[in-house]
Amino acid sequence: MLEPSIHLLNKARQGHYAVPAFNFHNLEILQAIIETAEKQHSPVILQISPIYLEKIGDIAAAAMAQEAAKAAKVPVALHLDHSNSLQWIEWALAHGFTSVMIDASALPLDENIALARKTVELARAQGATSEAELGHIGGIEDAQETGNPDMGLADPVEALKLVTESGIDTFAPAVGTAHGLYKFPPNINFSLIEKICSLVKVPLVLHGGSGIPDDMIREAIKKGIAKVNVGTELKVAWAKSMAETLITEQEPWKAVLKVREAVGQVVEHKISLCGSNGKA
Ligand SMILES: [Zn+2]
DSSP: OBOOHHHHHHHHHHHTOOEEEEEOOSHHHHHHHHHHHHHTTOOEEEEEOHHHHHHHOHHHHHHHHHHHHHHOSSOEEEEEEEEOSHHHHHHHHHTTOSEEEEOOTTSOHHHHHHHHHHHHHHHHHTTOEEEEEESOOBOTTHHHHHTOTTTTOOOHHHHHHHHHHHOOSEEEEOOSOBSSOOSSOOOOOHHHHHHHHHHHOSOEEEOOOTTOOHHHHHHHHHTTEEEEEEOHHHHHHHHHHHHHHHHHOOOHHHHHHHHHHHHHHHHHHHHHHHTOTTOO
16 A cells, blocks of 8 residues: 655654665566565555656556555655755656655755755645655765764754754654765764754655664664665575576566565665565
8 A cells, every 4th residue: 555654754753763764776676676575565665766657667666666556555655766856846846756855955054944845835725744854874985084984974963953943754864874885884873873863853755775784773763763674685685595596597577576586685684684574
């Protein structure tokens, strides 16, 4: 069933677990996410960013995700990840997305707040959930290579200002994670998560959830994270399994079944880390 992500996230906060949010890049990754969530009786957030929508075909991607979510036996939210424009937010809301993220974190705080406020308005009109970001959630190169662990972290005072003034439903502060795979374990600032969680009162989102050691994910959830984003690890599992499978199996539907299983194993592990199994 297709739901706004805030329903899933509010329940998760009450139950002291998190909802995993997986990026999909094609049909078999999408299917692996949904079938594993069903097997694990877990709520799940399906997400895709404008960059991938453009690459794989926006209309088809939205349609397949929406239909798969509707048919799912567990609650599924369909989320637009990292949109830096209101045009994509409007597009997503018109194409069945139940949750949208504006990423204006590279802009000055006032502009970030203004875009977040507009996103809230657009999302609410459709009964959808909104997400905004503050600080710099790096690519792998940034903080790790400069050796400055505080570089780009969200400031708690600014976080409170952004959430209060925009009315955003969910909030992604930069707390030391990065997108992509890590060269070294990330330096997550857990006390910052705890501090922001006590200030802002909306569900918190952890970006860059691929490659973070398991105990760090658990600790982040304990400190207040309600949504854990995972994209890269699914892509890696897909590529590895596809390469191995195609050596002996060239029938697409047979190959895809094996690949779905490999991606599903990663999904299952992240669901268990989030503690969302059995919560649907
Ligand atoms: Zn992200």
